[in-house]
Amino acid sequence: MYRYDEFDQQAVDERVAQFRGQVGRRLKGELTEDQFKPLRLMNGLYLQLHAYMLRVAIPYGTLSPRQMHMLAHIARKYDKGYGHFTTRQNIQYNWPRLVDTPDILADLATVEMHGIQTSGNCIRNVTSDPFAGVAAGEVEDPRPWCEIIRQWSTFHPEFSYLPRKFKIAVTGSEHDRAAIKLHDIGIRVVRNAEGETGFEFWVGGGMGRTPIIAKKIKDFVPKADLLDYATACLRVYNELGRRDNIYKARIKILVHEMGLEKYSALVDAEFARSRGTVKLPDAEIARIQAYFAPPAYEALPATSTGFEAHKFEDKGFRAFVRTNVHAHKVPGYAIVSVSLKAPGIAPGDASADQMDAVADIAERYSLDELRVTHEQNLVLPNVKLDDLYTVWQQLSAAGLASANIGLISDIICCPGLDYCDLANARSISIADELQQRFADLERQYAIGNLKIKMSGCINACGHHHVGHIGILGVDKHGKEFYQLQLGGSGAEDASIGQVTGTGFPPERIVGAVETVIGTYLSLRHGDAETFLDCYRRVGLAPFKAALYEAR
Amino acid sequence: MSFYMELVDMKVLTANRLDDGAVVYIGKAAPWVEDLASALVAVDAGAEGQLTETAAAAVKARRVVGAYLMPVTVEDGRILPASVRERIRAAGPSNRPDLGKQALAPALPR
Ligand code: HEM
Ligand code: SF4
Numbered sequence: 001m002y003r004y005d006e007f008d009q010q011a012v013d014e015r016v017a018q019f020r021g022q023v024g025r026r027l028k029g030e031l032t033e034d035q036f037k038p039l040r041l042m043n044g045l046y047l048q049l050h051a052y053m054l055r056v057a058i059p060y061g062t063l064s065p066r067q068m069h070m071l072a073h074i075a076r077k078y079d080k081g082y083g084h085f086t087t088r089q090n091i092q093y094n095w096p097r098l099v100d101t102p103d104i105l106a107d108l109a110t111v112e113m114h115g116i117q118t119s120g121n122c123i124r125n126v127t128s129d130p131f132a133g134v135a136a137g138e139v140e141d142p143r144p145w146c147e148i149i150r151q152w153s154t155f156h157p158e159f160s161y162l163p164r165k166f167k168i169a170v171t172g173s174e175h176d177r178a179a180i181k182l183h184d185i186g187i188r189v190v191r192n193a194e195g196e197t198g199f200e201f202w203v204g205g206g207m208g209r210t211p212i213i214a215k216k217i218k219d220f221v222p223k224a225d226l227l228d229y230a231t232a233c234l235r236v237y238n239e240l241g242r243r244d245n246i247y248k249a250r251i252k253i254l255v256h257e258m259g260l261e262k263y264s265a266l267v268d269a270e271f272a273r274s275r276g277t278v279k280l281p282d283a284e285i286a287r288i289q290a291y292f293a294p295p296a297y298e299a300l301p302a303t304s305t306g307f308e309a310h311k312f313e314d315k316g317f318r319a320f321v322r323t324n325v326h327a328h329k330v331p332g333y334a335i336v337s338v339s340l341k342a343p344g345i346a347p348g349d350a351s352a353d354q355m356d357a358v359a360d361i362a363e364r365y366s367l368d369e370l371r372v373t374h375e376q377n378l379v380l381p382n383v384k385l386d387d388l389y390t391v392w393q394q395l396s397a398a399g400l401a402s403a404n405i406g407l408i409s410d411i412i413c414c415p416g417l418d419y420c421d422l423a424n425a426r427s428i429s430i431a432d433e434l435q436q437r438f439a440d441l442e443r444q445y446a447i448g449n450l451k452i453k454m455s456g457c458i459n460a461c462g463h464h465h466v467g468h469i470g471i472l473g474v475d476k477h478g479k480e481f482y483q484l485q486l487g488g489s490g491a492e493d494a495s496i497g498q499v500t501g502t503g504f505p506p507e508r509i510v511g512a513v514e515t516v517i518g519t520y521l522s523l524r525h526g527d528a529e530t531f532l533d534c535y536r537r538v539g540l541a542p543f544k545a546a547l548y549e550a551r
Numbered sequence: 552m553s554f555y556m557e558l559v560d561m562k563v564l565t566a567n568r569l570d571d572g573a574v575v576y577i578g579k580a581a582p583w584v585e586d587l588a589s590a591l592v593a594v595d596a597g598a599e600g601q602l603t604e605t606a607a608a609a610v611k612a613r614r615v616v617g618a619y620l621m622p623v624t625v626e627d628g629r630i631l632p633a634s635v636r637e638r639i640r641a642a643g644p645s646n647r648p649d650l651g652k653q654a655l656a657p658a659l660p661r
Contacts, residue, residue: 027570029613047617049640050651051572080650095650097571346646417636418644426635428646480635 001064001369002147002291004112011155012109015116019043020102027099044115045101048421054093054101055118056108060128060146060170061089063370065359070111072355078104083355085340085348087412087463088167089127089372090118094419116154121162123153123234129171129178130373133292134335134381136327140189140197142172144289145226152227152278159234163241164249166234167206179374179490181205181214182466184251185233190220198222203233203263204255207460211496212252215260217267223285225271227278232271236263295367295382300332304385319403319441320392332385336366338378338395339402339410343435346428347413348376350400357398365391374463375412375451377405407444408452408517409435412463416456416473417480423456425473425480426506430454433510438517447517450531453488466490468532469513470497482509486516486543487535498540500547512547519546563590563623563630564602565640566615574640574652575615577602583614585652587630587641592623 004012019039026036040046044055056071063071071091075083078100079093086092096104108114117125126146133141149168153159159166171178172189180186186202199221205214221229237251240258255263311318326335338358341347350358362370362380365387371379378400383391395401404410411434414420416427431454438444453467457474464470470485481503488497504512517531519542524534535543564577578584579591582605593599599620606618622633632638643651 027613033610033616047567047572049636050574050643051567094644095572099570417639418646423636426639426645428644432646478634 001062002059002143002288008112008151009109012112012114012116015043015114016102016105016109019105023098023102038120040101041119042116043101043105044118045096045098046119046421048094049417049419051095052098052101053419054096054104054115055086056091056093056113056115057118057125058089058091058113058372059150060126060132060143061130061372061374062128062132062143063372064111065363065368065370067111067113068355068359068362068370070107070113072352072359074104074107075352075355081353082349082351084346084415085350085372085376085378087374087376087414087461088118088125089130089374090125091372092415094415119165120160121164121166122160123149123156123162123166123168126150126153127167127169127178127183127374129173129176130371130377130379131177131326131335131381132172132371133294134328134330134333135173135175135177136329137174138172138329139191140172141289141292142170142178142187142189144285144292145187145189145199146170147288147291148226148280148285149230152230159238162234162238163243164246164251166237166251168230174492176490176492176494177373179463179466179494181492181494182207182211182463182490183214185230186214192220196222199226199229201229201233204252204260205494206250206252207463207465208250209247209458209460210250210253211460211465212256213494213496214252215255217260217264224280224282225275227280228275229267229271231278232267232274235270235274236266240266294330295369297330297333297367297382298384300330300384300386302331304332304388307385307388310389314389316396316401316403317389317392320401321388323403323405323407324401325388328382334383334385334388336380336383336388336391337373337405338380338400339404340377340400341404341410341435342399342402343409343439344432346415346418347411347431350378354398354400357394358400361391361394375410377410403441404444406449406451408438408447408450409444410451411435412451412453412467414455414462416454416462420456422459423473424458424475425456425482427454427456427462427471427473430471430473430482430506430509434513437510437514446527447521448527448530450517451489452513453490463490464488465496466494467497468535469516471509471513474503476503480506482506482512484509484512484516484547486540487532489532493532500540500544502548515546516543519543559594561623561625562593562599562602562620563587563632564593564606564618565590565621565637566606566609566618569613569616577605582609587632587652590630592625592630593620 201218202214366380367382417423453463454471455462466488485497576590642653
């Protein structure tokens with residue numbers, strides 16, 4: 001894992017001291033709320049429905065057990081004993097007191113964490129594949145590149161006041177677990193015919209009120225040009241992106257309105273002009289990559305008899321392995337997904353005790369590493385097959401062994417009207433009802449791979465546009481109401497879901513999802529045809545008919 | 552809903568307390584109360600004006616932030632916010648009855 005050098009630590013420590021001063025001046029009345037708000041937002045501090053909300057960055061979703069223990073400590077000491085892991089690989093605390101936030105940031109700084117780049121019109125916290133570095137078939141670990149982008153983008157003077165927020169995601173795999181095509185810039189590490197690694201660049205993706213899939217702007221950007229090319233992309237956007245209308249300010253609108261060709265020509269011209277300005281020498285790349293060198297894996301056989309025996313004997317463990325355990329690039333190891341989608345718990349929420357438990361497990365059984373996913377789950381990236389059963393037992397004891405990854409109950413859901421100041425409708429309550437309705441695991445297996453994603457308003461923090469089934473909370477004459485969307489995907493086959501038609505009141509939306517599922521089950525070509533494949537084959541019409549005919 | 556209530560626009564002034572962010576209301580007896588039941592209900596423009604002035608002074612005095620008037624109804628002597636949003640603010644997250652104001656007082660009906 002990356003460790004701060006003296007410059008990183010100094011920058012973060014100084015930021016804490018500055019913020020302490022700012023909070024002090026605010027409380028003394030030397031700063032008005034209008035003056036203070038941009039300062040607190042630069043440190044991830046929002047004001048929400050019930051209280052302040054603090055967003056803490058988890059750069060590219062990688063955490064050490066020590067950091068996770070600190071997150072637990074903060075939840076316990078300054079908050080109400082839990083935190084919310086978000087689709088941006090961040091964690092949000094819902095109840096911090098303003099007067100405590102300087103201390104919270106000081107505690108975070110001791111484990112190299114902060115709320116910088118979690119708000120505002122800057123380059124936000126870079127996100128990545130939660131299986132980075134361990135996925136079988138990966139071209140290269142994307143995290144050194146994320147870290148390079150982080151160092152370049154943090155406090156970047158030219159890009160601190162962009163027309164709007166700017167989100168970059170990087171993956172090193174063909175299979176996209178980072179939703180790169182829904183980012184302002186999506187980067188995929190690729191290898192060319194000569195065997196060199198470089199980057200495929202996608203621009204202008206995003207969700208919000210105008211969802212757009214990113215367009216590929218370059219097939220191959222050589223390593224040394226990464227930051228120069230990104231600079232050129234951002235510079236053109238910074239100059240031409242709209243500042244007159246917040247809804248048209250994202251790069252996706254610029255690229256969409258001017259067309260990829262024209263935008264790309266301007267980027268090329270800027271790149272040709274400024275190439276070589278942001279140098280990225282091989283030695284520096286190697287220095288950063290060294291932090292992400294693979295841990296000391298043992299040489300193990302590819303199979304484990306103990307693991308196989310437990311799988312045979314224990315039905316619960318078998319179910320867990322079926323959905324939550326994934327292939328690792330090193331023989332004898334596995335990647336374990338820890339679902340934060342237990343029934344009755346808001347998707348993405350974890351208690352302080354659970355954070356401590358999973359940190360302990362990571363320390364003992366996952367070579368000191370944890371990951372956070374954009375699907376609001378956690379990952380233990382390095383578990384020996386021999387240890388899987390023990391890990392499962394310990395996760396179970398902590399209430400963290402829900403065996404539902406990728407199934408219908410593994411719902412992505414933003415905080416919605418239960419917490420969020422911008423919300424139109426609740427989302428957690430609908431997620432809860434869906435989980436209850438589809439609680440039966442056999443039924444979930446029968447339905448197969450299915451991603452429900454839900455947002456409490458058009459900002460789309462819950463990725464509803466790219467849910468296989470998306471649910472959007474709207475306000476209809478002061479009442480909560482839900483629109484249904486079908487056929488979205490945030491993976492390599494990205495697509496934006498289509499709205500089925502008139503929305504549904506809270507008491508009918510779960511039934512509507514059930515109708516969609518029933519229709520799918522009756523239409524699919526055999527058990528192997530997933531919901532998404534089936535939808536893409538048959539289109540919206542039969543679902544629409546089933547949903548609205550009986551009305 | 553009675554005839555009276557349809558005619559009268561009732562409002563309560565709410566804000567978040569500056570130092571800890573807690574949801575507060577201008578009260579009948581005290582300037583800022585945490586419990587909606589103790590809030591002062593304005594029933595005419597004059598009373599609303601007074602609430603707004605009190606709030607502006609409190610914002611200036613750094614006691615609260617984000618002050619605004621919210622519509623309510625009064626049923627059987629209970630103050631009920633008109634919007635779902637304000638009901639949730641007055642109670643706490645609906646998925647966590649153990650948190651927020653509802654953890655201390657019985658939850659408001661939604
Ligand atoms: C609680 C306070 C929050 C506020 C005020 C907020 C605000 C917003 C806004 C205004 C947008 C739209 C940006 C645009 O269209 O330009 C947005 C997008 C987004 N937010 Fe949030 N959000 C909040 C919480 C969250 C949470 C909890 C998550 C994760 C669960 C999240 C993840 C995202 C994502 C993934 C997007 C889509 C980015 C895109 O449009 O490309 N946000 N948020
Ligand atoms: S989608 Fe809307 S309701 Fe949900 S967290 Fe984002 S801003 Fe809030």
